[in-house]
Amino acid sequence: MRALSHIRAETFRPSSSPYNARNVIYDLHSHSRASDGALEPTALLQHAAESGVDVLAITDHDTLAAFERIDTPPGGPRLIPGIELSTSWRNIGVHIVGLNVDPASTALRRGVQQQQRSRDERARIIARRLRSAGLPDMLHAVLQIADGEPVSRPHFAVHLVNSGIVKNTKAAFRKYLGAGKPGDVRHGWASLPEVVGWIVQAGGTAVLAHPAKYRLTKTRLRALAMDFLHAGGTAIEVVCGRQSHNTTAHLATLARDLGLAASCGSDFHNGHNRWSRPGGFPPLPDDVRPVWTTWQTRSR
Secondary structure: OOOHHHHHHHOHHHHOOHHOOOOOOOEOOOOOOOOOOOOHHHHHHHHHHOOOOOOOEOOOOOOHHHHHHHHHOOOOOEEEEEEEEEEOOOOOOEEEEEEEEOOHHHHHHHHHHHHHHHHHHHHHHHHHHHOOOOOHHHHHHHHHHOOEEEEEEEEHHHHHHHHOOOHHHHHHHHHHOOOOOOOOOOOOOOHHHHHHHHHHHHOEEEEEOOOOHHHHHHHHHHHHHHHHHOOOOOOOEEEEEEOOOOHHHHHHHHHHHOOEEEEEOOOOOOOOOHOOOOOOOOOOOOOOOHHHHHHHOOOO
16 A cells, blocks of 8 residues: 555656556546445546556545545556545535646545535435335434444435435435425535635645536626635646537637636546546547646655
8 A cells, every 4th residue: 555645756747757648548527336336446446447447546525534544556547646525516516626636635635524524414304304204214224334434325325225225326316315305405505715725735736627517607607706816726627528619619718718627537437337438538628728737756
């Protein structure tokens, strides 16, 4: 297992590295079992290598646990320490990816603890609401499924399936956990400026994650991106998984207009979704500034 300081020392300035080439595959958004992914961190690195990824960022939801139990396999992708932090904007849940962060950062770790407390409280409320809807108390079982990692609605969905209450996780969300259902509980997340601040204090790059998934109008998405920029954010995911050419073109234009660097990633969680396999997405457009060109050299 690698020490956190060792992982941090491996960050780099791509202009002086072989990873600066356009034909190198960067996947800067992925999830392991440290949050809601299917694979252990080391297995995720191996899967990414088998998929042809050269540089991988593990960006688990509101946790840095992956970097405490990972071992980078020889010949595997170069690892970029990351995280995906939850926040809200005008009562809409949004995610901010932190790339090239220091996993040992005190500010970031305090922020993660704050997010964890929010998740724990939300889990208790979800369990209470589902119990009020006539279901058995499932908090203890869900905590066991989470196995010490941040609790989220997918953990409740897994328990609902395991207990035979629903046939699959899609049904769990449709009946109990989706929008307007008993398990649809808002988080008390930290503010957008706070979340971006934690990433910046950890020496990382704050990236507005999967902006097309928020289903905002172009005007509202630009407003979100501007508020993110004013909070200290410096990059946006121009490509996230498989998306339409029009979506990519719009996000590339937004990045150029606001002077934001461009990031890309699969948002990999498990092997069941072909649209999100590691590296399985179109390249960044030629007329945007890749986020990795902005990173600084770290002494070894």
